[in-house]
Amino acid sequence: MDGSGERSLPELGSRGYGAGEDIEIVVNVGGVRQVLYGDLLSQYPETRLAELINCLAGGYDTIFSLCDDYDPGKREFYFDRDPDAFKCVIEVYYFGEVHMKKGICPICFKNEMDFWKVDLKFLDDCCKSHLSEKREELEEIARRVQLILDDLGGDSAENRWQRCQKFIWKFLEKPESSCPARVVAVLSFLLILVSSVVMCMGTIPELQVLDADGNRVEHPTLENVETACIGWFTLEYLLRLFSSPNKLHFALSFMNIVDVLAILPFYVSLTLTHLGARMMELTNVQQAVQALRIMRIARIFKLARHSSGLQTLTYALKRSFKELGLLLMYLAVGIFVFSALGYTMEQSHPETLFKSIPQSFWWAIITMTTVGYGDIYPKTTLGKLNAAISFLCGVIAIALPIHPIINNFVRYYNKQRVLETAAKHELELMELNSNSGGEGKTGGSRSDLDNLPPEPAGKEGPRWNSRLKISHSDTFIPLLTEEKHHRTRLQSCK
Numbered sequence: 001m002d003g004s005g006e007r008s009l010p011e012l013g014s015r016g017y018g019a020g021e022d023i024e025i026v027v028n029v030g031g032v033r034q035v036l037y038g039d040l041l042s043q044y045p046e047t048r049l050a051e052l053i054n055c056l057a058g059g060y061d062t063i064f065s066l067c068d069d070y071d072p073g074k075r076e077f078y079f080d081r082d083p084d085a086f087k088c089v090i091e092v093y094y095f096g097e098v099h100m101k102k103g104i105c106p107i108c109f110k111n112e113m114d115f116w117k118v119d120l121k122f123l124d125d126c127c128k129s130h131l132s133e134k135r136e137e138l139e140e141i142a143r144r145v146q147l148i149l150d151d152l153g154g155d156s157a158e159n160r161w162q163r164c165q166k167f168i169w170k171f172l173e174k175p176e177s178s179c180p181a182r183v184v185a186v187l188s189f190l191l192i193l194v195s196s197v198v199m200c201m202g203t204i205p206e207l208q209v210l211d212a213d214g215n216r217v218e219h220p221t222l223e224n225v226e227t228a229c230i231g232w233f234t235l236e237y238l239l240r241l242f243s244s245p246n247k248l249h250f251a252l253s254f255m256n257i258v259d260v261l262a263i264l265p266f267y268v269s270l271t272l273t274h275l276g277a278r279m280m281e282l283t284n285v286q287q288a289v290q291a292l293r294i295m296r297i298a299r300i301f302k303l304a305r306h307s308s309g310l311q312t313l314t315y316a317l318k319r320s321f322k323e324l325g326l327l328l329m330y331l332a333v334g335i336f337v338f339s340a341l342g343y344t345m346e347q348s349h350p351e352t353l354f355k356s357i358p359q360s361f362w363w364a365i366i367t368m369t370t371v372g373y374g375d376i377y378p379k380t381t382l383g384k385l386n387a388a389i390s391f392l393c394g395v396i397a398i399a400l401p402i403h404p405i406i407n408n409f410v411r412y413y414n415k416q417r418v419l420e421t422a423a424k425h426e427l428e429l430m431e432l433n434s435n436s437g438g439e440g441k442t443g444g445s446r447s448d449l450d451n452l453p454p455e456p457a458g459k460e461g462p463r464w465n466s467r468l469k470i471s472h473s474d475t476f477i478p479l480l481t482e483e484k485h486h487r488t489r490l491q492s493c494k
Contacts, residue, residue, distance in 0.1 A: 023037065023038030023053055024036070024037055024038070025037070025038070025041065025049065025052050025053065026075055026077065027049070027052070027067075027077045027078075027079060028076055028077065028078045028079065029079045029081050029082075029083045029086040030079070030080070030081055030083035030086070031083065032083040032086075033076070034086075036049065036093075038053050040093050040094075041053060041093060043093060044092065044093065044118070046117060047092075047116060047117045048066055048116045049090075049093075049116065051066055051117075052066060052067070052077060063077075067079055068080045081112060081115060082108070082112060084101060085101075085104060085108070085109055085112040086112070086116070087101075088100055088101050088104070089112060089113055089116050089118055092118055096122065097123070097124050098113070098118065098122045098123050098127070099124050099126075099127055100123070100124075100130060105134075106130045106131045106133075106134040107134055107138075110131060137419065137422075140419050141419055141422050141423050141426060144419065144420070144423035145423050145426050145427060145430075165242070165243045165245075166243070167243075168239055168240075168242070168243035169240070169243035169244065169245065171184070172184065172239060172243070173240065188232070188236060189303070191229050191232050191233070192229075192300070192302050193303075194225065195225075195229035195230075195233075195299055196299060196300050198222050198225050198226050198229070199226070199299075201222060202218040202219065202222050202223075202226075207219050207222070226266070230263060230266045233259065233262065233263050233299070233302075234263055237256075237259050237260070237263060240256075255301075255302075258298055258302060261298040262299035262301075262302060312409060312412055312413045312416065313409060315408075315412050316408040316409035316412055317405070319408045319412070320401070320404060320405045320408050323400075323401035323404045324401060324405075326400070326401060327397060327398065327400070327401045330397035330400070331365075331368060331369075331394070331398075334364070334368050334390065334393050334394065335361055335364040335365055335368060336361075336364075338364045338367070338368070338386060338387075338389070338390035338393075339357055339360035339363065339364040340360070342354055342360050342363060342378060342383055342386050342387070342390075343356065343357045343360045345378070345380055345382040345386055346378055346380055346383045348380060349379045349383075351379065352379065353377065354376070354378075354383075359376075360376075362376065364390060367387055367390050367391050367394065368390055368391060368393065368394030368397070369394055369398070370391055370394060370395060372391075
């Protein structure tokens with residue numbers, strides 16, 4: 001076997017090369033021998049296996065452009081590919097669609113389908129979702145890697161002003177970048193807690209003082225602490241806005257809107273205190289200031305910026321809107337039903353506490369949520385039975401969506417840890433490749449999955465043909481002889 005395309009080859013089968021559906025193709029994929037038939041493969045003539053039917057006429061050059069090795073004595077084609085993935089890909093010839101086996105990497109499986117020249121449109125919808133999910137993960141990894149590279153390296157074309165902006169942004173937004181940045185992040189976190197504690201302590205009557213009009217106001221010391229915290233929050237927000245690469249996106253971000261809502265009431269109340277008395281009555285000014293002070297509770301949401309756990313919980317709740325909607329629907333139906341029943345059953349009692357169905361809503365809410373304040377309670381036997389059924393139904397309704405919500409939380413938390421580890425490994429691989437002098441192609445390019453083919457409009461169902469012969473496979477046999485060590489390694493997806 002010298003690789004010459006001019007050398008004559010033995011016939012594929014004793015029944016003749018042009019026998020059509022009687023042609024047999026023997027392939028050895030990863031050590032697993034498989035016998036296929038021409039009428040089965042000819043359904044998809046553009047695939048690699050279908051091209052094997054006519055490759056012998058082109059000589060060895062054509063053969064080795066399609067397979068890794070060929071044994072003319074056994075008339076057997078060798079492929080150094082993953083046999084498990086091949087068992088999935090070959091389903092297209094029998095059923096007209098491909099299902100990806102559980103445990104196979106979607107990226108590797110997509111590469112296997114490309115090798116066998118099977119279009120992704122034959123992949124089932126349930127498996128396409130795995131590819132889409134893997135594409136999103138690769139995009140997230142690429143984004144994290146790019147952010148790290150941007151932090152590590154500097155652009156020589158940047159001027160001093162741009163470098164200063166980038167340094168401030170990195171200093172305030174990335175606590176892990178340096179020890180001083182971590183100290184600033186911890187300080188900001190502590191000031192949020194101090195500001196929240198001061199807000200609560202300012203409402204304690206024993207810590208309040210009387211003003212000139214005899215009204216109780218916040219202690220001056222607590223006001224000074226509050227002013228210092230607000231000054232820090234204001235400086236931090238302005239510096240982050242100043243150094244932001246995209247100021248419009250920064251201003252419209254949810255967490256930055258929370259920052260504004262936590263800062264703005266202080267300045268508005270300060271303005272109303274000094275200037276509002278000239279434009280409106282003093283009583284109205286005090287009411288407006290008191291209402292604005294309540295808005296200071298928004299600053300507690302600033303903790304989410306420094307807590308990955310709160311961010312994960314927020315994401316889990318966002319992904320659980322459907323389950324939370326079902327919970328609210330169950331509770332709403334139960335509240336309406338049990339409050340109406342409770343009102344009806346309690347009307348026979350002379351000292352009933354159920355005056356109307358809308359008033360009974362409060363009793364149904366605190367009963368189904370197992371709070372039970374006891375301000376409204378049934379006094380008849382039927383009413384007590386209705387109450388027992390209502391809180392049992394409430395326990396069941398509340399317990400139903402808990403498991404999906406917890407699963408969403410755990411799944412997102414584990415996914416973030418995996419993506420963070422993958423980004424670090426990607427950087428380590430790039431560093432190793434750069435040190436070895438190679439170009440260092442990183443694994444898992446997201447461009448491989450950018451364009452999943454749409455589902456064809458006239459997709460046919462499973463293709464059954466009574467004339468098709470069932471293929472058979474043998475047990476494991478050596479893929480290549482000992483003289484064939486130059487072949488590539490198995491493309492295992494496991």
